[in-house]
Structure formats: C-alpha cells, structure tokens
Amino acid sequence: MVYLLHFDKKYKHAQHYIGYTENLDRRLHEHELTNKGARLLQVASAAGIKFTVAKTWDGDRKLERKLKNRKKSSSLCPICRGEVT
Ligand SMILES: [Zn+2]
Numbered sequence: 001m002v003y004l005l006h007f008d009k010k011y012k013h014a015q016h017y018i019g020y021t022e023n024l025d026r027r028l029h030e031h032e033l034t035n036k037g038a039r040l041l042q043v044a045s046a047a048g049i050k051f052t053v054a055k056t057w058d059g060d061r062k063l064e065r066k067l068k069n070r071k072k073s074s075s076l077c078p079i080c081r082g083e084v085t
Contacts, residue, residue, distance in 0.1 A: 002064045003027075006054040006079045011044040015080070016073035017051065020064040024056065054079045 021027035074080040
C-alpha cells in the first residue's frame with residue numbers, strides 16, 4: 001500500500017511524504033515512536049510538525065516511485081485540495 005502523509009505545516013518546502021508499506025498501522029507507529037526510516041519525517045517531527053494520512057492507494061513500490069516523481073504532491077492530497085478537513 002502506498003500512502004501520502006500531509007504535514008500540518010510546511011517543513012522548508014515539504015508538506016508531504018509518500019511512502020510504501022505492507023502494514024500502514026505498523027509503519028505509522030514506527031514513524032511516530034521510533035523515528036525509523038524517513039529522514040524527512042524525523043526532522044519534521046523534531047520541528048513539532050504533525051502529520052496525518054491524507055490518502056492511501058492499493059499499489060506497490062512502482063506506484064510509490066511514480067507518485068514521488070510527480071512534482072506537485074499537493075495535487076494528490078485531498079487535504080490540500082480542500083476535499084477533506
Ligand atoms: Zn496536503
């Protein structure tokens with residue numbers, strides 16, 4: 001599963017993180033509690049930024065790569081598009 005995290009405020013220019021996991025709950029737990037993996041999430045959370053899961057896709061790492069290569073992740077994000085509050 002591919003997931004999109006939306007930050008409650010921007011870290012430098014970043015406001016999103018796209019990742020892939022087999023188990024989203026476990027992965028988020030790792031992000032929050034052990035800071036395992038993504039450097040961006042480590043520094044963002046050290047800066048007091050909270051993140052929420054904006055969207056998930058039923059896809060593999062190929063999809064993750066494809067989505068990461070898109071420049072504007074905000075166009076993928078329902079929160080940024082005002083579809084979710
Ligand atoms: Zn967003």
